[in-house]
Amino acid sequence: MQQKTHKLASRLSYTFGAFGHDMFYATLSTYFVMFITSHLFDKSNGGTGAKMITYITIIMTSLRIVELVIDPFIGNTIDNTNTRWGHFKPWIVFGGTLGSIILAALFTDLGGLNVSNPWLYLILFAILYITMDIFYSFKDIGFWSMIPALSFDSNEREKIATFARVGSNIGQNIVGVIVMPLVLFFSVNANHGQGDKRGWFAFAAIVALIAWISAMVVAAGTKEIDSDLRKNKEKTTFRGVLGVLVHNDQLMWLALTYGIYTTGMAITNSLELYYFTYILGKPAEFSFLASLNAVIGVFAVLAFPPLAQKFKRKNVFFISISIMFLALLLFAFSGKSLFMVLFSAVLFYIPQPLVFLVVLMILTDSVEYGQLKLGHRDESLTLSVRPLLDKLGGAVSNGVVVLTAIIAGMTSGASASDITPSGQLAFKFMMFGIPAVMFLIASILFSKKIKLDEKAHAEIVDELEKTWGQHLGTDDSADTESEAQVIDYKAPIDGELIDLANVNDERFASGEMGKGFAIKPTDGKVYAPFSGTVEVVFPTRHAVGLKSDNGVVTLIHVGIDTVTMRGTGFISYVKQGQRVEQGDMLLEFWAPAIEKAGLDDTVLLVISNSDEVHNIEFKQASGKVTHGDDVLNITK
Known part of the structure; x- marks a missing residue:
């Protein structure tokens, strides 16, 4: 019950953390561009405003692309962070705090500098933006990298990620729900339903506050698992970062x-508010x-989860992409029909x-894939790839959005009636045509x-579990001249003793996993074969893995390929680091569950x-045994 709680x-x-995190991201990636193109300048700025929008876009896109190079090193820095709060929480808290403050500041004209001193504005903007983006990256990578640290079980990971995605889904969409009502509520000038700079700042400040609170909740409410499988045999140096990425x-x-996929998706998503504002002429309907x-x-x-279980993940991907293709086709021919626009946009989402x-x-x-292939574990470095790619998609889409807005005439002071047919055609090509091509390439x-x-x-996990104890052994500082010690290794379970060479697992049968024996069980209770410490x-x-007081390491593995059962039918009674005496119960399993799964x-x-x-030395090599019977004498 305690574990379930x-x-x-x-x-x-973690779900609330995802809620606030994606509120922040949606505000930055989608609505900040709208603020820059439509509200930072007005018609009186004329060509100067258009030039400044272009400069700001170049700065944002360039800084984001440059910052992409930094992200893997940010991930490696997080991996190499060791505090009593874990790898991730310090960065989530610090990055969440600083990022939220700067986000609110970016939704201003910096005291009118955008007009009174444009070059100073651009310099300050660049400094604030790159600082915010770097510390947002620390938070983003740290947050999503926690998933493999919260569980090794692929099934539990799906549950955690599903919960988190529910939170992030609500977070990113609630921004769209509240953006225009909040902007208009705090605005002095309604501006054809688009609001003014005061309203946009109030909206950004509220989002920033919620994002900061959610980061604090993650820090207080989550806990990393403590397992030897998470301990790298070596740390990845900065020079080795690219090697880790390339060889996985x-x-x-x-x-x-x-x-490729996320860039196409971001282009369409970012242009949806423009469609409502400049094609439909109804921004409030967004x-x-x-x-x-x-x-x-x-x-x-x-x-x-049920779709992944029924169809497998790869098929879920292809089904999803097919639906998005259909949605783009319908959206492209929706015209000014609010119903068709809503239907197509929802189908796309x-x-x-x-x-x-x-x-x-x-x-x-792929964290475990890389661990098995490269010999060390890089959680944050590996997971840093996903936010890196989201940023790349965001950077490219921001550039495309601003270019589209300028070509179609959807800039400061414009309204739906100002957009020409050629402008609408160019807009639709950028919003629907380019993403469709990118989805096709990604699918292939x-x-x-x-x-x-x-x-x-x-x-892969089974392979890692089987080899967990190969780097453990006697402390090198131990007295090598001390007298030999003999350990009596007792049978840990009732059943029929079997020669290890006869089991249906090549790794164990060949002796590669170490010398030992096997038991065909007649009971499901597993006891400690000697006194020692639970290592894993x-x-x-x-x-379960045990280590005796004088350094004998043993692996007790129930069944063959039972890792695929993801814990179903198994109960553990010990935890890592716990002291056990010979005869203490370690774990229990239900044989019918293994039989139902078709396993040995x-x-x-x-x-x-x-x-x-x-x-x-074998004291007994075959025949029936009861837990506690002598099987081996081990001289260490």
Whole structure:
């Protein structure tokens, strides 16, 4: 019950964190551009205003592209951060605080400097923007990198990510619901329903405050798991960062795929408010779209786990992209029909949370893929790729949006009646045509290059679990001249003793995992074979690692391929670091659950550091055993 309560509290805290985090991101990526193009300057500024908008866009796009190079190093810095609060929380708190303050400041004209001293405004703007963007990156990477640190179980990760995506879905869409009502409420001049600078600043300040509060909630309500599997054998240096990224081939192909996809998606999303303002001529109606997206998006997110289970993640991706293609086609021919615009825009939005979760899950699983392939674990460095690509998509889409606004005449002081037919045609080509091409390219890459699915990840985790104890052993400082010590290794479970060479797992049968034996169980209770310390309790609860007082390391592994059961049918009674005495119960399993899964329930027991052991003598090599019977004498 305590574990369930903790999990629920952690999920809810993380969900609220995602809510505030995506309110911030939506404000920055979508509505800040609207503020710059339509409200920072007015008609009286004429050509000067257009030039300044161009300069500001160049600064934002250039700084974001330059900052992309920094993101992997930010992720590596977070990975190398060790505090009593964990890797991530200090950066979430600090980045959330500073980023929120600067966001509110950017939604101003900096005391009129945009007109009175344009060059000083541009300099200050650049400093504030890059500072905000860097510390936002620390928070963003730290926040989403927490998922693999909160659980090793792919199923639990899906639940955490689904909860979080519900929060982020509501957060990013609630901004669209409140943006125009808040802007108009605090504005002195309604300005054809578009509001003024005072209203836009009030809106940004409210969003910034909520985002800061949500960061504090994440810091207070979540907890990282403590497991040996999260301990790198070595730290990744700055020089090794690019090597980690390049050699994780699944990470790189997914990055290319998602980068193309998210750029196309961001272009369409960012131009939706322009469509309502300058094509429909009804900016206030945009709140209806955001409200619909917020409600329907929650159901789309909650549908992800059952959809992923029924169709597998890769198929969910292709189904989602197909729906988005249809939505773009309908949207392109919606004209000024509010119903068709709303229907098409909602249809375009529904698959977006699903694609996000597919990509996030594969990225999260690529942490273990990289750990197995490269020999060390890089959580934040790996997860930094996703926000990096979102920023790249945002940077490119911001440039496209401003270019589109200028070409179509959708800048300061313009209204729907000012937009020419040629301007509308150019606008629709940029909003619908370019994204459609990008989605097609992304789908081809995803189909051809992404191989890391749920089954492959379960096999990788199983491989990591089997090799967990190979780097553990006797303390090098121990007295090498001390007398040999003998440990009696007791049978940990009732059943039939089997030669390890005869089990249906090549890694164990070959002796690669260490010397040992196997037991075909007649009971589901597993007891400690000797006194010592629990070194690791695997998240899937099907295995446990112990270390004796004089350094003998053993792995007790229940069943073959039972990692795929994700803990179903298993109960763990110990935790990492706990002292146990010989005969204490370690875990319990339900054999019918393993049988139902079509798996072998043979219990495998090996001495993981057999090469450090002087002698292993079998007291009994076959026959029936009861837990507590002598099986091995180990001389250390």
